Amino acid sequence: MQRLSFRALLLANEQRSAYGLRYHDYARYRKHCANRTHRLRSSLRKTHKKNEPTQDGHLQLLLFESERAWSYAQDLLTLSLNQPPDASPSASSLRHHATGRFRRAIHWATQLLSTCQSLYTSSRLSALSLLEATIYTLILNGRFLRFRDDFDSALVQLSVARSLLDELADPLNAPTSRDQALASVFADEIGAEIRYCAHELGMERAWDVDSIVKDVGKKERAKLVDGVEEILKKYKEQVTESKGGHHQKEQRILEPLMWEGEPIPVRNPELVDVLLKVQQAEKKLDGGEAHKTGSKKSIAAYDAILSALSDAEDVARRLAESQGSGGSGIPASNVGGAGPGASGGGTTRDVQFVHTYIVYQLLSRRIQRDLLLGSALISQAQVESESRSASTKSKTPSTGPGAATSQSKPTSGLKDANSKDVHPRILTATLKLLDTILQSLNQMRTLSIVDDNPDLAEAVDARVSWTRGRRCLNLAHCYASPPIRKYAEALTLIQHANLHLRETTSHLSLASQASSSGQGDGDDNADLTDLISSPPPNSGTIPFYALSQLEVRLLERELGRVGLRVKRDWFAWNGGVGQVTAADGSEESSKKQKTNKKKPPLFFNIALNYVELDMERLEDRGGGKATMGAGTTANTTKSSANTNTNTKTNTKPVEQTTTTMNTNPMKKSAALDHEDDMQSRSGTPEPSSASALGSGSSNQGAAATLRTGGAGGGLSSLLGGWWGRS
Numbered sequence: 001m002q003r004l005s006f007r008a009l010l011l012a013n014e015q016r017s018a019y020g021l022r023y024h025d026y027a028r029y030r031k032h033c034a035n036r037t038h039r040l041r042s043s044l045r046k047t048h049k050k051n052e053p054t055q056d057g058h059l060q061l062l063l064f065e066s067e068r069a070w071s072y073a074q075d076l077l078t079l080s081l082n083q084p085p086d087a088s089p090s091a092s093s094l095r096h097h098a099t100g101r102f103r104r105a106i107h108w109a110t111q112l113l114s115t116c117q118s119l120y121t122s123s124r125l126s127a128l129s130l131l132e133a134t135i136y137t138l139i140l141n142g143r144f145l146r147f148r149d150d151f152d153s154a155l156v157q158l159s160v161a162r163s164l165l166d167e168l169a170d171p172l173n174a175p176t177s178r179d180q181a182l183a184s185v186f187a188d189e190i191g192a193e194i195r196y197c198a199h200e201l202g203m204e205r206a207w208d209v210d211s212i213v214k215d216v217g218k219k220e221r222a223k224l225v226d227g228v229e230e231i232l233k234k235y236k237e238q239v240t241e242s243k244g245g246h247h248q249k250e251q252r253i254l255e256p257l258m259w260e261g262e263p264i265p266v267r268n269p270e271l272v273d274v275l276l277k278v279q280q281a282e283k284k285l286d287g288g289e290a291h292k293t294g295s296k297k298s299i300a301a302y303d304a305i306l307s308a309l310s311d312a313e314d315v316a317r318r319l320a321e322s323q324g325s326g327g328s329g330i331p332a333s334n335v336g337g338a339g340p341g342a343s344g345g346g347t348t349r350d351v352q353f354v355h356t357y358i359v360y361q362l363l364s365r366r367i368q369r370d371l372l373l374g375s376a377l378i379s380q381a382q383v384e385s386e387s388r389s390a391s392t393k394s395k396t397p398s399t400g401p402g403a404a405t406s407q408s409k410p411t412s413g414l415k416d417a418n419s420k421d422v423h424p425r426i427l428t429a430t431l432k433l434l435d436t437i438l439q440s441l442n443q444m445r446t447l448s449i450v451d452d453n454p455d456l457a458e459a460v461d462a463r464v465s466w467t468r469g470r471r472c473l474n475l476a477h478c479y480a481s482p483p484i485r486k487y488a489e490a491l492t493l494i495q496h497a498n499l500h501l502r503e504t505t506s507h508l509s510l511a512s513q514a515s516s517s518g519q520g521d522g523d524d525n526a527d528l529t530d531l532i533s534s535p536p537p538n539s540g541t542i543p544f545y546a547l548s549q550l551e552v553r554l555l556e557r558e559l560g561r562v563g564l565r566v567k568r569d570w571f572a573w574n575g576g577v578g579q580v581t582a583a584d585g586s587e588e589s590s591k592k593q594k595t596n597k598k599k600p601p602l603f604f605n606i607a608l609n610y611v612e613l614d615m616e617r618l619e620d621r622g623g624g625k626a627t628m629g630a631g632t633t634a635n636t637t638k639s640s641a642n643t644n645t646n647t648k649t650n651t652k653p654v655e656q657t658t659t660t661m662n663t664n665p666m667k668k669s670a671a672l673d674h675e676d677d678m679q680s681r682s683g684t685p686e687p688s689s690a691s692a693l694g695s696g697s698s699n700q701g702a703a704a705t706l707r708t709g710g711a712g713g714g715l716s717s718l719l720g721g722w723w724g725r726s
Contacts, residue, residue, distance in 0.1 A: 002054070002055075002124070003123075003124055003125070003126075004055070004056050004059065004119060004124055004125050004129070005056065005126075005129070006056050006059040006060070006116070006125065006129050006133075007128070007129060007132055008059075008063055008112070008129070008132040008133045008135075008136045009132040009135060009136060009182055009183075009186060010132070010179075010182055010269075011060065011063060012063065012067065012136065013182060013185060013186075013269065015029075015032070015033075015036075015064075015067070016029065016067075017270070019032040020032070021071075022322045023322060024078075026071045026072075026074045026075035026078065027075055029067075029071045030068055030071040030072050030075060033064045033065075033067045033068035033071060034068055036060075036064045037061060037064045037065055037068060040057050040060060040061045040064065041061065043057060044057050044058065044061070046058070046061070058115075059112065059115065059116070062108055062109075062111055062112040062115065063108075063112055063136075065108040066105045066106075066108035066109045066112065066140070067105075069101045069102070069104040069105035069108060070101070070102070070105035070140065072098075072101045073098040073099075073101035073102040073105060074098075076094050076095070076097050076098035076101065077094070077095065077098045077147075079094050080092075080094035080095045080098065099147075099148075102144050102147065103144075105140060106137075106140050106141060106144055109136060109137045109140045109141075110137060112133055112136075112137070113133050113134060113136075113137045116129060116130050116133040116134075117130065120231075126235075126238060127231050127232075127234045127235035127238055128168075128175075128179075128235055128238070128239075130231060131164060131167075131168065131231060131232075131235060132168075134164065134225055135161050135164050135165060135168075135186070138157050138158070138160055138161035138164075138224065139157075139158070139161050139186070139190060141157045142154045142155075142156075142157030142158035142161060142190070142193070143158075143193065145157060146158075146193060146196070146197060151197040151200045151201050152197075152201060154193075154197050155194060155197040155198060155201065155212075155216060156216060156220050156224070157224070158190050158193055158194050158197065159194060159212060159213050159216040159217035159220065160216075160217050160220055160221040160224050160225065161186075161190060161217075162187055162190055162191065162194060162209075162213045162217055163213050163214075163217030163218055163221055164217075164221065164225075164228075165183045165184075165186055165187040165190075166183075166187065166213070167232060167235075168180075168182075168183035169183035169184050169187060173235070173236055173239055174239070175239050175242050175243065175252075176252040176253065177252065177253050177254035177266075177272045177276070178252075178269050178272045178273060178276075180272075181266060181267055181268055181269045181271070181272045182269045184265075184267040185267060185268060185269065188267060191209045194209050194212060194213065195207060195209055198212055252276070254266065254272055254275055254276055254279060255279060257275075257354075257357065257540070258538040258539070258540050259357060259449065259539070259540035260453070260538075260539060260540060261538045261539070264350075264353065264354060264357060264540075265350050265354075266354060267350060268319060268351070270315050270319065271312070271315060271316060271319065271351075271354060274308065274311050274312040274315050275312055277308040277311065277312075278305065278308040278309055278312055278361075280308075281301070281304045281305035281307075281308045282305060284301050284304065284305075285301040285302065285304075285305055298372060299369070299372065299373070299376075302365065302368065302369040302372065303369075305365055306362065306365055306366060306369065309358060309361055309362040309365060310362065312358045312362075313355070313358045313359055313362055316351065316354050316355035316358050317355055319351045319355070320351045320352045320355045323351055353449070356447050356448055356449050357449060357540065359443075359447060360444060360447055360449060360450065360541075361542075363440045363441075363443060363444045364444070364541070364542055364544040364545075365542075365544070366436075366440050367437050367440050367441070367544050367545055368544045368545075370433045370436050370437050370440075371433075371437070371545070373433060374430050374433045374434075377426055377429055377430060377433075378426065378430070381426045424477075424478060424481050424483075427474055427477050427478055427481075428478065430474060431471065431474045431475065431478070434467055434470055434471045434474060435471070437467050438464065438467045438468065438471065441460060441463050441464045441467060442464065444460055445457065445460050445461065445464065453531070455511050455530065455531050456511075456531045456532070456541070458507050458508075458510045458511035458530070459507070459511040459530040459531050459532045459533075460532070461503075461507045461511075462503075462504050462507035462508045462511060462530070462547060463532065463545050463547060465500045465501070465503035465504040465507060466500070466501075466504045466547055466552070466555075468496075468497075468500045469497040469498075469500035469501050469504065469555065470497075470555070472493045472494070472496045472497035472500065473493070473494065473497050473555075473558070473559060473562065475490075475493050476489075476490040476491075476493040476494050476497070476562065476566070477490075477562070479493065480566045480569065485573060487566050487567075487569065487570035487573070488570075490566050491563060491566055491567070491570075494559055494562060494563045494566070497559055498556070498559055501552055501555060501556055501559070504547075504552055505549070505552055508530065508547070508548075508549060508552070511530040511531070530547075532544065532545055532546075532547070533545075533546045533547055533548065
C-alpha cells in the first residue's frame with residue numbers, strides 16, 4: 001500500500017496564516033474551509049459515506065471539516081462577546097450555538113485521530129504524522145474544556161500537548177529547522193492557556209509554564225495517549241535515519257543566529273524558510289571567486305543575498321505588524337481571558353528583534369555591494385587610463401626623471417576615487433554610490449539594536465562622518481573640473497570635508513577597543529579596531545566597512561594636496577578672482593570674464609611701489625650695461641628728478657614731458673604709456689625731506705605735489721606715498 005505523508009499541524013498552520021486567521025478573520029477562514037472541503041469531496045468523489053482512506057486527501061478532508069467547525073465556533077463566540085443585551089440573537093444563544101460547533105469540531109478531530117492510528121498500525125503513516133494528529137486533538141479538547149470552565153481537565157490536556165510539542169521542538173529530535181519552528185509556534189500558543197488555567201486553579205507558580213508541563217504533562221500523557229513512549233522512540237529512530245540518509249541536510253538545518261553572544265530565537269516556519277535561503281546565499285558569497293574585486297560572480301553573489309534578505313525582511317515585517325496589532329499565526333480561543341494576544345509579549349518582541357536584525361544585515365550587505373561596485377569602477381577607469389598612457393608613450397617616448405613615476409597607483413575602492421586621472425563621469429558614479437552608502441548608514445543608525453549598543457553606534461557614526469567627507473571631496477573634484485571651474489565652491493567643500501574628518505576621528509577614538517588592549521599607544525599608524533572593522537566572534541555583525549585612523553590621516557593629507565592644487569588652478573585661471581554674477585544671479589558674459597582674467601592682482605602694484613630695485617647693481621652683476629635696459633633706467637631716473645624739481649617750482653611735469661616727445665602718433669602713444677608707467681612706479685618719498693614742506697606753501701605747489709606724488713610731503717607723506725597710484 002502507498003505510504004501517506006499527512007501533516008496535521010503543518011497544514012493547519014499554513015492555511016490559518018494564509019486565509020485570514022493572521023488577523024482573526026474567522027468568517028473568511030470558515031469560508032475557505034468550506035470551499036476546500038467541497039473541492040476535496042469533488043476530487044475524491046466521496047460523499048458522506050465512510051470509505052477507506054487511500055490518499056492524503058481523505059485525511060485532509062477530516063482536518064478541514066474540523067477546522068471549519070472550530071472557526072465557526074470562534075466566530076460565534078466573538079459575536080457573543082460584542083453582542084448588545086437587547087439584540088435579537090442573545091449572547092447566550094450564540095454561545096450555545098458555538099458550543100455545538102465546538103463539539104462538532106472535536107468529533108471530526110477524534111475521527112481524524114482514529115484514522116491516523118489505524119494507518120500507523122498498518123505502517124502507512126509515520127510516527128511524526130500520528131504525533132501531530134494527536135497533538136491537534138489534544139489542543140482542541142483542552143480549549144473546549146477551558147471554554148466549559150473545566151480548568152483541571154483542560155490543564156491536563158494542554159500540558160500533555162505541550163510536552164509532546166517540546167519533544168518535537170528539540171533540536172536533536174526535529175528533522176529540520178522548519179519542523180522545530182512549527183512545534184515552537186503551537187507551544188507558544190497553548191502556553192498562555194496553560195498559564196490561565198493554572199491561575200484559575202490557584203497554583204502558586206502559575207507563571208512558570210515549563211515547570212507545570214514537566215510536572216503534569218509527563219505524568220498524564222501515558223494515560224491520554226496509548227503507547228506514547230513507543231511512538232516517540234520510533235519517531236526518533238525515523239528522524240535519525242532521515243538525517244543520515246539526506247545528502248542536503250545542511251541546507252535544511254538553520255545555523256543559530258547570534259547577536260552580542262546571545263542566540264536569536266526564530267520560532268516561525270515562514271521565517272525559517274526565508275532565512276535558509278539567506279544562509280545558502282551567504283555560503284555562495286563566502287566562496288573563492290566571489291571575493292574577487294569587480295568580478296561578475298561577486299556582484300551576482302551580492303545580488304542573490306540582497307534578494308534573499310529583502311524577502312526575509314518582508315516576511316519579518318508582516319509578522320511583526322500582525323503580532324503588534326494583536327494578531328497571531330495560530331489564534332487561541334477568545335474566551336476566558338486567553339485570546340490570541342494572550343501569549344504574552346515575548347513572542348512579539350522576538351519577531352520584532354528578528355526583523356531589526358534582518359534589516360541590519362540587509363543594510364550591511366548593501367553597503368558591501370556598493371563599495372564593491374565603486375572599487376570596480378575605479379579599477380576599470382585606472383586600467384583604461386594606464387592603457388591610454390601606454391599607447392601615448394609608445395607613440396611619443398618621454399624623457400626626463402619624472403617619466404618613470406607617471407604611472408598611476410592601483411586602487412582598492414572608493415577611497416581612491418579622487419585621482420586626477422579619473423574621468424568626471426566616474427566621479428559622478430562614485431558620488432551616487434556614496435549617497436547610497438550614506439543613506440544606508442543613516443537608516444542603520446536608527447535601528448534599535450544599534451542604538452542600544454554604544455560602541456556599535458559610535459562605529460556607525462564614524463562611518464557616516466567618513467562617508468560625508470569622501471562625498472565632499474568627490475564634489476570638490478567635480479566642481480573644480482575644467483568644464484565647471486567653480487573653485488570657490490570646491491574649496492568650501494574641502495573645508496566641510498575637514499570638519500567631517502574631525503568628527504570621524506572623535507567617533508573612532510570613542511568606539512575603538514585599542515585602549516583596553518594597549519594597542520596603538522604612541523603609534524600614529526596603528527589601526528584602532530571597532531565592532532564593524534573587526535567584530536568579535538558571536539557578535540552578530542560582519543566586517544562590512546573597514547576604517548582606521550591611518551586612513552583618516554591619509555585622507556586628511558589628500559585634502560591638503562587637493563586644496564593646494566585647487567588654489568593653484570584657480571590662480572592660474574583668472575588670478576584668484578571670484579566669479580562675477582549679474583543682478584539676477586546668472587553669470588555674466590564670457591567677454592567680461594575674459595576682461596577680468598587679464599587684470600593683474602592688486603599686490604603686484606603694491607610690491608612695485610614699496611620694493612626698491614637697484615638696476616645698476618643688477619647690470620654690474622650681469623656682466624655689463626644693457627642698451628635698452630640702461631637707457632630706459634636712465635630716462636626713468638631723470639624723469640623722476642625732473643618731476644621732483646618741477647614740483648618745487650610749481651610747474652606741470654606731465655605737460656613738459658608730453659611736449660618733448662616726438663610728434664609721430666605711434667611714438668606719441670608709446671611715450672604716453674611710458675609716462676603712465678613712470679607715474680605708477682615712481683619711488684616712495686623719504687619722510688626726512690622736511691625742508692620741502694615750507695617751500696611748497698602756495699596752493700598751486702600743493703596741488704602739483706598731490707598730483708605728482710613727489711617728495712613735497714603733506715597728505716602724500718601721511719598716506720605712505722601711494723596716493724593717486726593704481
